[in-house]
Amino acid sequence: DVKVTQSSRYLVKRTGEKVFLECVQDMDHENMFWYRQDPGLGLRLIYFSYDVKMKEKGDIPEGYSVSREKKERFSLILESASTNQTSMYLCASSLSLRRAELDEQFFGPGTRLTVL
Amino acid sequence: AQSVTQLDSHVSVSEGTPVLLRCNYSSSYSPSLFWYVQHPNKGLQLLLKYTSAATLVKGINGFEAEFKKSETSFHLTKPSAHMSDAAEYFCVVSREWGYQKVTFGTGTKLQVIP
Numbered sequence: 001d002v003k004v005t006q007s008s009r010y011l012v013k014r015t016g017e018k019v020f021l022e023c024v025q026d027m028d029h030e031n032m033f034w035y036r037q038d039p040g041l042g043l044r045l046i047y048f049s050y051d052v053k054m055k056e057k058g059d060i061p062e063g064y065s066v067s068r069e070k071k072e073r074f075s076l077i078l079e080s081a082s083t084n085q086t087s088m089y090l091c092a093s094s095l096s097l098r099r100a101e102l103d104e105q106f107f108g109p110g111t112r113l114t115v116l
Numbered sequence: 117a118q119s120v121t122q123l124d125s126h127v128s129v130s131e132g133t134p135v136l137l138r139c140n141y142s143s144s145y146s147p148s149l150f151w152y153v154q155h156p157n158k159g160l161q162l163l164l165k166y167t168s169a170a171t172l173v174k175g176i177n178g179f180e181a182e183f184k185k186s187e188t189s190f191h192l193t194k195p196s197a198h199m200s201d202a203a204e205y206f207c208v209v210s211r212e213w214g215y216q217k218v219t220f221g222t223g224t225k226l227q228v229i230p
Contacts, residue, residue, distance in 0.1 A: 004159075031216050040125065042206060043160075043220040050216070058217070090160070094216055102148035102167060102210045102218070107160040 003027070004108035006091050012114045019078040021111050023091030030096045032074035033105065034058075034066060037088040049074055081115045088112050118143045120209045122221040130229045135179075135194040137224045139207035142188065148210040149190045150218070151181055155203045163205070166190065177201070202228045 007022035025032065031050050035043040035058075045058030047066040055066050063085060067075045074093075078085055089111045094103040123138040141147060151163040164175025171183045177200075181192045190207060207221040 035220075040222055042222040045217065048217055092160075096216075102150075102165075103216060104150070104162045104165060105160075105218070109159045 006108040006111050008111050010112050013081050017081045019081050021076040023074045025093040029093035031094040033092040034076045035090045083115050086115045118209050118211050120207045120221040122224050124224050126225045128227040129197045132196050135197045137192040139190045141209045150208040151192050152206045153203050197228045199228050
């Protein structure tokens with residue numbers, strides 16, 4: 001089974017802190033994604049990575065950055081946390097970019113971040 | 117741009133009655149479509165996937181969906197609801213052919229009444 005793990009289930013941080021959210025997948029997937037999930041808004045894509053050191057902005061990248069130094073690990077960084085970044089953060093992975101068929105995404109359990 | 121609209125934010129059914137969760141999509145080409153389910157305090161899981169092979173798609177746990185191009189719809193159905201079906205369901209559409217980014221709908225919460 002594909003497993004996507006996230007470093008924390010719950011996290012509480014203060015405004016202005018730098019926050020790191022870690023995601024690891026164990027199936028050699030090329031694509032990794034960071035989403036945030038808010039009630040009534042569904043999942044919104046923050047950043048997408050299709051290979052090591054390669055990244056692409058999603059729909060709401062402002063206030064976030066990412067790092068992918070190894071294929072299995074994709075980190076989301078909040079440079080200076082703000083209260084409007086309080087949310088559920090979901091990491092996902094999928095097999096490959098270079099396929100005509102759209103691959104299923106496998107999701108981690110999520111990190112519920114509260115910024116005070 | 118590709119988009120999906122989930123027509124109901126909440127649906128409530130009695131156990132043993134049919135389930136219908138509605139999804140309409142907008143796409144400039146023939147899209148791939150998914151339904152994902154999220155049980156309380158759990159990660160998202162794929163229910164089923166349409167990629168143009170067959171218009172009626174069967175998924176896990178007795179769910180199915182029918183792709184109707186003329187109606188631009190991809191509604192999710194199940195003949196008989198079970199208590200364990202209570203969850204949030206997301207309709208998802210591909211963005212560009214051959215490209216792995218997708219767009220999620222805003223979700224439908226299904227309540228099953230005993």
